[in-house]
Amino acid sequence: MPDVRTVRGPVPADEIGFTLPHEHTAIALWHVPDRWDYWELSADETVVEPELLAFRDEGGSCLVDLTLPGVGRDPARLARLAERTELHIVMGCGWYRGAYYPPEALIERRSVDDLADELVREWSEGVGTTGIRPGIIGEIGTDKPWVSPAEERVHRAAGRVARQTGLAITTHAVLSDVGLAQLRIFEEEGADPSRVVIGHADSFPSLDHYLEIVRRGANLEFDFLGMSFTPMERFGEGRVLELLLELLSRGHADRVLLSQDVCHNGQLTRYGGNGYTYLAPS
Numbered sequence: 001m002p003d004v005r006t007v008r009g010p011v012p013a014d015e016i017g018f019t020l021p022h023e024h025t026a027i028a029l030w031h032v033p034d035r036w037d038y039w040e041l042s043a044d045e046t047v048v049e050p051e052l053l054a055f056r057d058e059g060g061s062c063l064v065d066l067t068l069p070g071v072g073r074d075p076a077r078l079a080r081l082a083e084r085t086e087l088h089i090v091m092g093c094g095w096y097r098g099a100y101y102p103p104e105a106l107i108e109r110r111s112v113d114d115l116a117d118e119l120v121r122e123w124s125e126g127v128g129t130t131g132i133r134p135g136i137i138g139e140i141g142t143d144k145p146w147v148s149p150a151e152e153r154v155h156r157a158a159g160r161v162a163r164q165t166g167l168a169i170t171t172h173a174v175l176s177d178v179g180l181a182q183l184r185i186f187e188e189e190g191a192d193p194s195r196v197v198i199g200h201a202d203s204f205p206s207l208d209h210y211l212e213i214v215r216r217g218a219n220l221e222f223d224f225l226g227m228s229f230t231p232m233e234r235f236g237e238g239r240v241l242e243l244l245l246e247l248l249s250r251g252h253a254d255r256v257l258l259s260q261d262v263c264h265n266g267q268l269t270r271y272g273g274n275g276y277t278y279l280a281p282s
């Protein structure tokens with residue numbers, strides 16, 4: 001039985017129950033140059049903890065937190081939250097997307113192998129001196145419907161790390177078929193496509209696109225479920241569900257993941273949102 005690597009250590013996969021595979025418990029995006037909004041999911045543990053407890057009380061077992069360095073990853077905080085809520089929490093690794101690469105990561109100056117080595121080190125020894133090890137690569141991805149040169153380097157590094165460690169990769173791919181370009185890079189680097197999740201599929205509702213990802217042996221993730229920032233999200237879920245049912249009727253249930261991508265205070269129940277229980281089993 002394979003293990004799921006959580007922030008509190010490995011857990012046998014058969015002990016993991018209902019899981020949200022693409023979430024955040026804190027993230028901030030407004031600090032980058034030329035971004036003037038205040039997009040944030042508060043890092044205040046007293047704000048998010050009751051939301052996580054509500055998820056657990058509704059039958060939730062595990063949550064994958066894909067916040068990366070540069071936008072707020074904090075391994076010790078995740079371990080504290082997992083301890084207090086008794087949820088299994090899996091932490092990501094890598095670098096998010098071009099606009100959010102932290103300057104200190106020196107993405108454009110280091111070799112792809114050097115970037116990969118940093119992630120392999122986290123995988124084998126833990127982040128910094130915390131001893132807390134990531135359980136997945138991502139979310140990494142692209143700002144636009146193409147892969148920028150810097151983003152290509154991060155994708156190549158991720159592919160090499162996946163090949164070397166067996167970690168799965170999960171991506172940010174919005175409003176376009178850019179997930180196929182991401183997948184091609186992972187394949188070129190020898191990653192196993194069945195361990196790749198192309199995220200945010202609901203933002204590009206196209207059955208042909210979905211079928212192509214499945215045909216290539218990768219996975220699709222509908223992770224904007226319950227989201228209501230844009231008109232497409234507010235009114236488009238019916239169409240997304242039709243496409244999802246079509247995939248299920250064609251026998252692709254084992255290639256589809258569902259999540260909510262909580263990434264803004266407005267999604268918390270405290271501020272009128274769904275919290276983490278829109279998809280909860282009970």
Ligand SMILES: [Zn+2]
Pocket residue numbers: 139171172173199200
């Ligand atoms: Zn994303």
